Amino acid sequence: MVASRHSEPLCIGIDGGGSKCRASVVDSDNRVLGTGVAGPANPLHGYAQTIDSIVRSASLALADAGLSPDLLGELVAGVGLAGVNMPSLYNKMASWSHPFRKMYLTTDQHSACLGAHRGGEGAVIIAGTGSCGYAWVGGRAEVLGGHGFPHGDKGSGAWMGMEAVKYLFLALDGLAEESRLKGELLRALGSRDANDVFEKIGGKSSSHYARLAVQVVECAEAGDPVASAIMRDGAGYISDLADKLLEFNAPRLSIIGGLAPRLQPWLAPHVVARLADPLDPPEIGCVHFAQQSMAADISAGEPIAESEGKALFG
Amino acid sequence: MVASRHSEPLCIGIDGGGSKCRASVVDSDNRVLGTGVAGPANPLHGYAQTIDSIVRSASLALADAGLSPDLLGELVAGVGLAGVNMPSLYNKMASWSHPFRKMYLTTDQHSACLGAHRGGEGAVIIAGTGSCGYAWVGGRAEVLGGHGFPHGDKGSGAWMGMEAVKYLFLALDGLAEESRLKGELLRALGSRDANDVFEKIGGKSSSHYARLAVQVVECAEAGDPVASAIMRDGAGYISDLADKLLEFNAPRLSIIGGLAPRLQPWLAPHVVARLADPLDPPEIGCVHFAQQSMAADISAGEPIAESEGKALFG
Numbered sequence: 001m002v003a004s005r006h007s008e009p010l011c012i013g014i015d016g017g018g019s020k021c022r023a024s025v026v027d028s029d030n031r032v033l034g035t036g037v038a039g040p041a042n043p044l045h046g047y048a049q050t051i052d053s054i055v056r057s058a059s060l061a062l063a064d065a066g067l068s069p070d071l072l073g074e075l076v077a078g079v080g081l082a083g084v085n086m087p088s089l090y091n092k093m094a095s096w097s098h099p100f101r102k103m104y105l106t107t108d109q110h111s112a113c114l115g116a117h118r119g120g121e122g123a124v125i126i127a128g129t130g131s132c133g134y135a136w137v138g139g140r141a142e143v144l145g146g147h148g149f150p151h152g153d154k155g156s157g158a159w160m161g162m163e164a165v166k167y168l169f170l171a172l173d174g175l176a177e178e179s180r181l182k183g184e185l186l187r188a189l190g191s192r193d194a195n196d197v198f199e200k201i202g203g204k205s206s207s208h209y210a211r212l213a214v215q216v217v218e219c220a221e222a223g224d225p226v227a228s229a230i231m232r233d234g235a236g237y238i239s240d241l242a243d244k245l246l247e248f249n250a251p252r253l254s255i256i257g258g259l260a261p262r263l264q265p266w267l268a269p270h271v272v273a274r275l276a277d278p279l280d281p282p283e284i285g286c287v288h289f290a291q292q293s294m295a296a297d298i299s300a301g302e303p304i305a306e307s308e309g310k311a312l313f314g
Numbered sequence: 315m316v317a318s319r320h321s322e323p324l325c326i327g328i329d330g331g332g333s334k335c336r337a338s339v340v341d342s343d344n345r346v347l348g349t350g351v352a353g354p355a356n357p358l359h360g361y362a363q364t365i366d367s368i369v370r371s372a373s374l375a376l377a378d379a380g381l382s383p384d385l386l387g388e389l390v391a392g393v394g395l396a397g398v399n400m401p402s403l404y405n406k407m408a409s410w411s412h413p414f415r416k417m418y419l420t421t422d423q424h425s426a427c428l429g430a431h432r433g434g435e436g437a438v439i440i441a442g443t444g445s446c447g448y449a450w451v452g453g454r455a456e457v458l459g460g461h462g463f464p465h466g467d468k469g470s471g472a473w474m475g476m477e478a479v480k481y482l483f484l485a486l487d488g489l490a491e492e493s494r495l496k497g498e499l500l501r502a503l504g505s506r507d508a509n510d511v512f513e514k515i516g517g518k519s520s521s522h523y524a525r526l527a528v529q530v531v532e533c534a535e536a537g538d539p540v541a542s543a544i545m546r547d548g549a550g551y552i553s554d555l556a557d558k559l560l561e562f563n564a565p566r567l568s569i570i571g572g573l574a575p576r577l578q579p580w581l582a583p584h585v586v587a588r589l590a591d592p593l594d595p596p597e598i599g600c601v602h603f604a605q606q607s608m609a610a611d612i613s614a615g616e617p618i619a620e621s622e623g624k625a626l627f628g
Contacts, residue, residue, distance in 0.1 A: 144487050144489075145483075145487060145489075147483040147508060147511075147512055147516070148512065148516050148517070150464045150476070151476060151479045151480055151483065151515070151516065152480070152483050154480075154484075162464070162465060165465045166465055166466070166468075169459075169461040169465065169466050170468075170551075173458045173459060173558070174558060175458070175459075175551070175554050175555070175558060194461060197461075198461055198462065201465070202461070202462050202465065203462070237484075237489070240489050241489070244487070244488060244489060
């Protein structure tokens with residue numbers, strides 16, 4: 001049964017992070033009608049850019065679905081954002097005069113977890129540019145790791161890149177063993193000496209370092225001992241994170257993010273045995289969040305939008 | 315024999331780094347007549363601040379010596395600066411319309427090395443907020459390490475602080491052993507949880523991290539295993555650096571900088587056996603550099619200052 005668009009509000013899930021913002025508009029059976037991708041949406045790195053990316057990705061999703069841009073004001077939006085675990089940023093985003101009929105805001109960790117477990121309880125490890133662990137059990141969130149670059153986020157792409165660059169400087173000074181990794185890193189950076197490596201990467205952002213994770217992963221997979229040691233160290237931490245998350249009695253555990261498939265072979269076997277495939281992507285997790293929040297509002301007798309919510313639900 | 319101030323030019327040594335600039339004006343026997351200290355002087359972090367700190371420290375040194383501020387224009391200045399190992403910054407500083415009679419510019423590593431060995435050949439390891447190795451042998455400089463924060467400068471104060479903060483986040487997540495270091499770090503930061511630690515230190519500069527080296531050193535000296543492991547790792551690198559520097563046949567090796575005395579007990583015994591006490595501080599190394607450069611200019615027939623150099627030397 002496909003509900004008519006006029007009997008139930010149209011939902012959109014919007015997942016925003018440091019590199020891009022992805023929106024999917026769905027029908028009442030959560031089938032994706034259209035998707036849009038825009039630029040970064042992390043309010044810690046810029047409020048104007050964040051709201052621009054949210055509106056742009058939503059508009060592109062409507063266009064992709066063949067729907068009128070005027071429908072923006074009728075959408076119930078679930079928005080999962082990086083950075084809003086900080087109360088000041090949550091409040092700033094929540095008080096935005098957004099163009100949607102209703103906006104439900106949560107952290108990108110929460111929406112990723114709801115996505116992985118199709119709205120149900122569970123835990124996720126997110127391993128991409130950064131890393132963190134998150135469990136959602138009994139209506140309670142537990143967050144582990146994710147303390148940021150360069151002091152936290154062990155096992156992430158940025159951490160791998162940083163470890164690789166540290167090794168590279170040692171090797172260029174003749175203070176660490178030669179390796180395939182050294183050559184691959186110099187090739188990737190287009191560098192021949194330490195000064196040039198410094199110019200290319202010194203003081204750069206986490207995403208610059210994360211690009212070098214490719215060389216670490218590939219060299220480790222090819223048996224290079226230096227790269228393998230970095231992978232083992234990072235994966236050891238991710239396995240510890242998994243053990244700790246399972247202590248919260250999460251019924252399911254998934255590992256998501258760009259590094260997930262490459263990390264998996266390096267994780268502890270008992271952790272691998274507990275991993276479950278993620279069921280929906282993070283932006284559909286945002287849809288689940290919006291639907292759950294909306295249902296809670298309705299059962300609390302709260303209208304979805306003050307002016308016309310009831311009429312639209314009628 | 316004390317030469318009259320009118321027969322030989324008065325020399326001043328000025329050593330500038332990321333936190334302060336120190337100047338000493340000396341007589342012809344290199345006896346310090348007066349010293350002045352001003353703010354940071356690293357052109358990488360600000361050209362205007364750098365030239366202001368140089369002039370201010372020099373003026374304060376003249377005042378401390380009871381000399382007229384008008385003598386600034388008669389001083390031959392040896393200036394050792396952080397950052398000028400980068401050619402662009404060297405050229406910018408060298409083309410400064412400085413107020414001295416003559417300015418000889420070099421890196422702070424070179425002047426520190428000349429200071430430690432009273433103008434002679436040798437090698438130094440500098441261990442403070444950052445770390446690096448430098449050898450000056452046969453008119454040739456060899457630089458090792460010092461690649462910067464957070465990817466290089468192993469064994470430095472900033473590196474120790476970063477390792478300590480990484481450990482602290484793991485410990486706060488229950489993913490690392492408890493230790494005395496954990497409590498001391500939280501006390502030093504005035505923090506109780508990971509969010510507050512992040513607010514206090516996350517993304518801060520190397521000097522912020524370096525402040526936490528005190529806790530690492532003190533806990534290690536008190537036998538704490540976590541802090542001891544950090545010290546051993548850092549000191550192992552410094553020992554490797556020493557071995558590499560000795561390969562350049564440096565006749566003397568000194569370790570200088572704020573961390574030097576605390577690192578020494580953790581270095582390899584064969585390295586400790588080779589360490590020689592530094593003979594002069596870095597700003598006197600700047601004086602040696604100015605005197606050596608001036609002597610080279612004179613033997614090359616070059617006047618010290620185009621207008622009146624010869625008259626003053628006559």
